[in-house]
Amino acid sequence: MKGKISEMMPIERNPDEYAVKRMISAYGIPTPKSVLMDSKEREVELEFPVVVKVSDPKILHKSEVGGVTTGIRDRKQLAEEVSRMKARFPNAGILVEEMEKGGLEIIAGLVNDRNFGNVIMLGMGGIYTELYHDVVFRLTPISRTDAADMIDSVKIRVFEKGFRGIRVEREAIIDLLLKLSLISEDIGSDLDMLDLNPVIVTGDRISAVDAKLILKRLP
Numbered sequence: 001m002k003g004k005i006s007e008m009m010p011i012e013r014n015p016d017e018y019a020v021k022r023m024i025s026a027y028g029i030p031t032p033k034s035v036l037m038d039s040k041e042r043e044v045e046l047e048f049p050v051v052v053k054v055s056d057p058k059i060l061h062k063s064e065v066g067g068v069t070t071g072i073r074d075r076k077q078l079a080e081e082v083s084r085m086k087a088r089f090p091n092a093g094i095l096v097e098e099m100e101k102g103g104l105e106i107i108a109g110l111v112n113d114r115n116f117g118n119v120i121m122l123g124m125g126g127i128y129t130e131l132y133h134d135v136v137f138r139l140t141p142i143s144r145t146d147a148a149d150m151i152d153s154v155k156i157r158v159f160e161k162g163f164r165g166i167r168v169e170r171e172a173i174i175d176l177l178l179k180l181s182l183i184s185e186d187i188g189s190d191l192d193m194l195d196l197n198p199v200i201v202t203g204d205r206i207s208a209v210d211a212k213l214i215l216k217r218l219p
Helices: 003-008 017-026 075-088 128-132 144-152 155-159 170-190
Strands: 034-036 050-055 068-072 093-098 104-113 117-124 135-139 191-202 205-208 211-215
Touching: 017 034, 017 050, 017 093, 017 211, 050 075, 068 075, 075 093, 104 155, 104 170, 117 144, 117 155, 117 170, 135 144, 144 155, 144 170, 170 191, 170 205
Parallel strands: none
Antiparallel strands: 034 093, 050 068, 050 093, 104 117, 104 191, 117 135, 191 205, 191 211
16 A cells, blocks of 8 residues: 555554544544544534444444444433443444534445456435445546546435525535545545545535445565
């Protein structure tokens, strides 16, 4: 690997969600304000409501194992939930982050194709990913024109003028895709997959709520 990624995480391990979010934040991709419990950054002040998550690279689908609790509204409830989560996952980190307000949920990320190399993806995210199967792929690196064409190829485009009370700015999503393309170039062939799902978009504001990165194992 090269660039910012090689400075932030070693290839010999797969990072947890907290580390992945720190990495993508270094590329300018916004994430919710968060703190990893029992870390040096625990003093960070968060605004309620917050979300409590297990942060472990071996747990890819946190909600399926009871590793996510949303809507925590006060310190007492937070302390109780962190304690419960630690008991359930004693060897994992516990991540607390501010809960994002509603918006359009999209999926964006990277995946390594054994035949073509790294490709970038974009589509409807959250619960709609499996419902609509509305995802488009392009080889990386991509241009601004490529990014715009990706938006035009999926249902996200209907939200540009506003739909169901939600409106998104095309340039914000283009900017996200170009930053992912840069990450793809920096990781190169060491990439297995980078999954940002959901990314919440409201107007020109973007926040990657969940992030997973899997790197190929060294020989």
